[in-house]
Amino acid sequence: xxxxxxxxxxxxxxxxxxxxxxxxxxxxxxxxxxxxxxxxxxxxxxxxxxxxxxxxxxxxxxxxxxxxxxxxxxxxxxxxxxxxxxxxxxxxxxxxxxxxxxxxxxxxxxxxxxxxxxxxxxxxxxxxxxxxxxxxxxxxxxxxxxxxxxxxxxxxxxxxxxxxxxxxxxxxxxxxxxxxxxxxxxxxxxxxxxxxxxxxxxxxxxxxxxxxxxxxxxxxxxxxxxxxxxxxxxxxxxxxxxxxxxxxxxxxxxxxxxxxxxxxxxxxxxxxxxxxxxxxxxxxxxxxxxxxxxxxxxxxxxxxxxxxxxxxxxxxxxxxxxxxxxxxxxxxxxxxxxxxxxxx
Amino acid sequence: xxxxxxxxxxxxxxxxxxxxxxxxxxxxxxxxxxxxxxxxxxxxxxxxxxxxxxxxxxxxxxxxxxxxxxxxxxxxxxxxxxxxxxxxxxxxxxxxxxxxxxxxxxxxxxxxxxxxxxxxxxxxxxxxxxxxxxxxxxxxxxxxxxxxxxxxxxxxxxxxxxxxxxxxxxxxxxxxxxxxxxxxxxxxxxxxxxxxxxxxxxxxxxxxxxxxxxxxxxxxxxxxxxxxxxxxxxxxxxxxxxxxxxxxxxxxxxxxxxxxxxxxxxxxxxxxxxxxxxx
Amino acid sequence: xxxxxxxxxxxxxxxxxxxxxxxxxxxxxxxxxxxxxxxxxxxxxxxxxxxxxxxxxxxxxxxxxxxxxxxxxxxxxxxxxxxxxxxxxxxxxxxxxxxxxxxxxxxxxxxxxxxxxxxxxxxxxxxxxxxxxxxxxxxxxxxxxxxxxxxxxxxxxxxxxxxxxxxxxxxxxxxxxxxxxxxxxxxxxxxxxxxxxxxxxxxxxxxxxxxxxxxxxxxxxxxxxxxxxxxxxxxxxxxxxxxxxxxxxxxxxxxxxxxxxxxxxxxxxxxxxxxxxxxxxxxxxxx
Numbered sequence: 001x002x003x004x005x006x007x008x009x010x011x012x013x014x015x016x017x018x019x020x021x022x023x024x025x026x027x028x029x030x031x032x033x034x035x036x037x038x039x040x041x042x043x044x045x046x047x048x049x050x051x052x053x054x055x056x057x058x059x060x061x062x063x064x065x066x067x068x069x070x071x072x073x074x075x076x077x078x079x080x081x082x083x084x085x086x087x088x089x090x091x092x093x094x095x096x097x098x099x100x101x102x103x104x105x106x107x108x109x110x111x112x113x114x115x116x117x118x119x120x121x122x123x124x125x126x127x128x129x130x131x132x133x134x135x136x137x138x139x140x141x142x143x144x145x146x147x148x149x150x151x152x153x154x155x156x157x158x159x160x161x162x163x164x165x166x167x168x169x170x171x172x173x174x175x176x177x178x179x180x181x182x183x184x185x186x187x188x189x190x191x192x193x194x195x196x197x198x199x200x201x202x203x204x205x206x207x208x209x210x211x212x213x214x215x216x217x218x219x220x221x222x223x224x225x226x227x228x229x230x231x232x233x234x235x236x237x238x239x240x241x242x243x244x245x246x247x248x249x250x251x252x253x254x255x256x257x258x259x260x261x262x263x264x265x266x267x268x269x270x271x272x273x274x275x276x277x278x279x280x281x282x283x284x285x286x287x288x289x290x291x292x293x294x295x296x297x298x299x300x301x302x303x304x305x306x307x308x309x310x311x312x313x314x315x316x317x318x319x320x321x322x323x324x325x326x327x328x329x330x331x332x333x334x335x336x337x338x339x340x341x342x343x344x
Numbered sequence: 345x346x347x348x349x350x351x352x353x354x355x356x357x358x359x360x361x362x363x364x365x366x367x368x369x370x371x372x373x374x375x376x377x378x379x380x381x382x383x384x385x386x387x388x389x390x391x392x393x394x395x396x397x398x399x400x401x402x403x404x405x406x407x408x409x410x411x412x413x414x415x416x417x418x419x420x421x422x423x424x425x426x427x428x429x430x431x432x433x434x435x436x437x438x439x440x441x442x443x444x445x446x447x448x449x450x451x452x453x454x455x456x457x458x459x460x461x462x463x464x465x466x467x468x469x470x471x472x473x474x475x476x477x478x479x480x481x482x483x484x485x486x487x488x489x490x491x492x493x494x495x496x497x498x499x500x501x502x503x504x505x506x507x508x509x510x511x512x513x514x515x516x517x518x519x520x521x522x523x524x525x526x527x528x529x530x531x532x533x534x535x536x537x538x539x540x541x542x543x544x545x546x547x548x549x550x551x552x553x554x555x556x557x558x559x560x561x562x563x564x565x566x567x568x569x570x571x572x573x574x575x576x577x578x579x580x581x582x583x584x585x586x587x588x589x590x591x592x593x594x595x596x597x598x599x600x601x602x603x604x605x606x607x608x609x610x611x612x613x614x615x616x617x618x619x620x621x622x623x
Numbered sequence: 624x625x626x627x628x629x630x631x632x633x634x635x636x637x638x639x640x641x642x643x644x645x646x647x648x649x650x651x652x653x654x655x656x657x658x659x660x661x662x663x664x665x666x667x668x669x670x671x672x673x674x675x676x677x678x679x680x681x682x683x684x685x686x687x688x689x690x691x692x693x694x695x696x697x698x699x700x701x702x703x704x705x706x707x708x709x710x711x712x713x714x715x716x717x718x719x720x721x722x723x724x725x726x727x728x729x730x731x732x733x734x735x736x737x738x739x740x741x742x743x744x745x746x747x748x749x750x751x752x753x754x755x756x757x758x759x760x761x762x763x764x765x766x767x768x769x770x771x772x773x774x775x776x777x778x779x780x781x782x783x784x785x786x787x788x789x790x791x792x793x794x795x796x797x798x799x800x801x802x803x804x805x806x807x808x809x810x811x812x813x814x815x816x817x818x819x820x821x822x823x824x825x826x827x828x829x830x831x832x833x834x835x836x837x838x839x840x841x842x843x844x845x846x847x848x849x850x851x852x853x854x855x856x857x858x859x860x861x862x863x864x865x866x867x868x869x870x871x872x873x874x875x876x877x878x879x880x881x882x883x884x885x886x887x888x889x890x891x892x893x894x895x896x897x898x899x900x901x902x903x904x905x906x907x908x909x910x
Contacts, residue, residue: 040859045875048872048875048876049876073859073860073861073862074859074860075857075858075859075860076858076872076875077858078583080582080583080584080585081582081583081854082858083585084582084585085775085857085858087585087759088753088757088758088759088774088775089753089757089758089759089763089772089774089775090774090775090857091775105585108585109759160566160580162580162583162584163566163576163579163580163583200567201483201565202483202565202566202567203565203566203567203568204562204565204566205561205566205576205579208875209562212874212877216462216879217461217462217465217467217468217482218465218466218467219465219466219483232877233877236877237877328584332584333584334395334398334581334584334586334589339400339568342400342568342569343399343400343569353724353725353726354809354812354813355724355725355805355808355809355812355821356812356817356818356821357720357721357724357818357822358721358725360717361717361718361720361721362721364713364714364717364718365714365717365718365721365733365737368710368714368717368789369714369718369736369737369789372782372785372786372789373736373739373740373786373789374736375755376751376752376754376755376786377739377743377751379751379754379755379760379761380747380750380751380754383754422656422657422660425653425656425657425660426657426660426661428653429650429653429654429657433650433653433654435654441657441661443893443894443898443900444661444665444666444669445661445665446839446840446843446893447665447668447669447890447893448665449840449843449844449847449893450843450844450846450847450889450890450892450893451672451847451886451889451890451893452847452848452849452866452867452870452871452886452889453745453847453849453850453867454849454867454870454871454874455672455867455870455882455883455886455889456668458874459668459671459672460668462671463667463668463671469667469671470663470667493664494664494665494668497664497665498840502795502836502840503794503795503798505836506795506798506799506832506833506836507798507799507802509832510799510802510803511802526649537802540798540801541798544794544798547738548738548741548790548794551738551741551742552741552742554742554744555741555742555743555744555745555746555747556744556745557744557745557746557850558745558849558850558853574744575744575746575747578744578746578747578750579746582750587754590750591750591754594744594747594750597744597747598739598742598743598747601739601742601743602735602736602739602742604742605734605735605738605739605742606731606732606735609731609734609735609738610731613731
């Protein structure tokens with residue numbers, strides 16, 4: 001009697017589980033059909049507006065080209081955690097993330113080719129950005145360049161490089177500036193970023209979080225931000241409240257894109273996924289990128305938007321740091337330079 | 345053993361309830377949780393110790409424990425008070441207030457975090473009063489404590505309320521008619537009975553506070569060694585794709601909070617026995 | 624019967640005249656303390672949410688909650704609650720019964736294990752589910768063979784919610800059942816009732832308020848869970864976004880008013896469940 005009851009209850013719970021997992025079945029089916037195809041683009045936070053617009057254009061283009069209907073689903077979050085989701089089984093056909101290191105991590109799990117960065121032009125980065133300063137209207141603290149950020153009484157907002165991809169670009173831009181200024185003296189550069197981070201009051205966990213801390217909550221005198229973020233917040237939250245200051249030197253930030261081969265192969269979407277990313281380099285794609293405040297690679301379109309993107313002396317990761325992998329290890333992993341500047 | 349109890353206990357359903365409880369617990373909680381132990385075991389003992397005792401992680405534990413403890417303590421006192429007023433007094437709007445109490449559960453923690461950070465920021469509705477006295481709340485441990493107080497508020501209230509409602513008035517009446525003063529009645533009759541649910545509520549609020557991430561991460565400011573909480577350390581390990589390191593910190597947090605829960609449950613058991621004997 | 628007792632006010636229990644004045648003092652002090660605490664910690668944040676939600680006018684508010692992505696988030700959230708709450712009720716009753724009516728070894732450990740999901744950081748909760756059901760996990764490859772997807776689809780969100788809300792019903796019922804003792808049930812059995820009869824006629828009526836509280840809490844938390852769900856959701860728009868995740872998206876898109884509009888809707892949902900509770904209470908009282 002008792003045993004039977006036990007068994008029934010076990011059966012009930014188990015069948016619920018099966019039922020639950022049955023719900024998910026529909027998701028993975030139906031992508032083999034030729035008439036229509038579905039892509040999942042796993043991206044990072046600030047590209048929402050960009051891809052919303054781009055997806056519509058690409059769908060139109062693809063329909064004209066092949067007669068096939070393509071729907072693109074978007075997923076956004078912090079770059080690192082998005083990469084982790086893909087590693088843990090989120091079935092992304094393409095990833096468009098904030099930095100190469102995150103895509104490298106996916107490649108480490110053999111989900112895509114280790115040489116992914118050479119698959120598309122320009123390091124597989126169809127658009128770029130850089131790091132600038134956002135200050136309050138009138139620039140009350142008179143911030144002009146990186147040196148001003150280490151001055152006493154200046155409160156700086158930047159996210160935590162441990163959890164935010166954008167924050168790592170910020171940090172590296174500062175480091176690169178300090179190296180150039182001090183004839184590549186690493187100790188001096190370290191002292192410089194240490195002084196800079198002493199002025200940081202809040203280290204939000206993501207780039208958007210830092211922007212809202214600065215913009216909405218009114219904390220800090222200067223926000224170190226992606227250029228595209230700074231331009232967007234000017235547009236969304238008022239030109240009368242903030243202004244952008246361009247530093248003398250900054251970093252060329254390359255947000256990369258890649259096809260996740262293993263997923264695309266399984267879903268049979270390799271061709272369309274590739275076309276999707278390639279179309280980013282087309283005039284249409286570049287124009288959309290520029291409109292959404294990313295610096296286009298295409299020279300002509302860049303010239304068209306030159307008021308929006310002033311000339312800043314930019315250095316690349318390769319120029320100053322070598323590969324992203326080494327950079328990550330040296331600066332941001334546990335015990336790295338970023339940790340050192342905080343331990344006394 | 346089993347035989348002995350069988351003779352004593354005539355109630356049915358031991359097998360059924362044990363079956364459901366164990367099966368459900370295993371599938372939803374225990375087996376998945378065992379993954380943190382498996383994953384962290386990839387580290388050697390030496391690496392494990394090194395990670396979980398590093399300076400930064402240690403500070404993060406300290407902040408998490410201190411803020412969760414203070415928040416739970418405040419909530420225990422005010423939770424008891426609120427439950428008492430809600431059960432024992434009649435006043436207009438009581439039902440609405442009763443409904444209010446669950447708000448912190450219903451609000452997504454991220455919304456709570458954003459709201460509290462704005463309210464307690466230096467120009468916020470509440471923060472501006474504190475900044476008159478040069479007290480900073482947002483982005484300090486005080487801010488973390490306030491977020492945890494908000495998150496944990498319903499626990500004690502909801503634990504105490506049903507017990508208080510079921511409490512037999514006769515005992516109090518008898519005590520009163522025997523000439524006991526109000527304070528005596530409260531301390532000797534009511535309080536012992538309420539102690540177990542208060543402790544239970546406290547332990548839950550404390551445990552919840554230890555692990556809370558969504559709301560705290562906004563108000564904490566995440567400054568290394570100052571306002572970094574333990575769950576944030578886990579996130580930052582994960583961001584480096586260091587699963588083993590992340591689960592190592594998770595294991596420590598799990599073990600500590602599990603020990604806390606056991607201690608408090610034993611304390612409760614003891615207080616019940618104690619009360620029983622003194623009657 | 625017990626509810627009658629509850630309804631009686633402290634005043635009526637004061638057999639002794641001179642105590643009356645004293646009681647009123649305590650009453651007012653306690654009540655004002657409570658009001659102060661609740662106003663600062665609950666009312667002001669709640670008002671803030673509604674003020675923010677309507678900052679740009681009612682039009683923006685209604686547009687925010689009727690937009691397709693918001694609707695699909697609302698639907699998904701309700702689905703998650705409808706599945707996870709009843710399962711947790713069954714578990715909660717079974718666990719509370721087991722713990723309060725029987726003596727067995729390891730009871731304290733079991734009790735603590737039941738509370739463990741409260742103590743586990745939602746971040747860890749999500750992580751372990753990913754590790755367990757994900758492709759690198761124990762069950763992942765097996766599930767993959769049958770084309771079953773748990774993580775980054777609806778079932779994963781439901782399981783994460785079940786994990787996080789598991790203790791609510793049990794933890795609500797245990798103190799109530801403990802206070803009750805087991806004499807009434809024992810009497811029912813010895814009078815010849817079978818297990819279900821005893822449960823429906825004796826146990827259930829005496830635990831119904833505790834059970835209701837537990838369900839309401841469980842439901843509220845199921846609707847509001849953010850951390851764990853965020854890890855297992857995959858954030859696919861219109862597909863695996865729950866309401867809390869949708870709020871975060873809107874907030875991150877600088878649509879502050881819309882974000883708070885959805886948040887206010889969630890607070891309203893919670894208040895509605897409480898109205899239902901009050902209505903049930905009121906009806907049973909009338910009987």
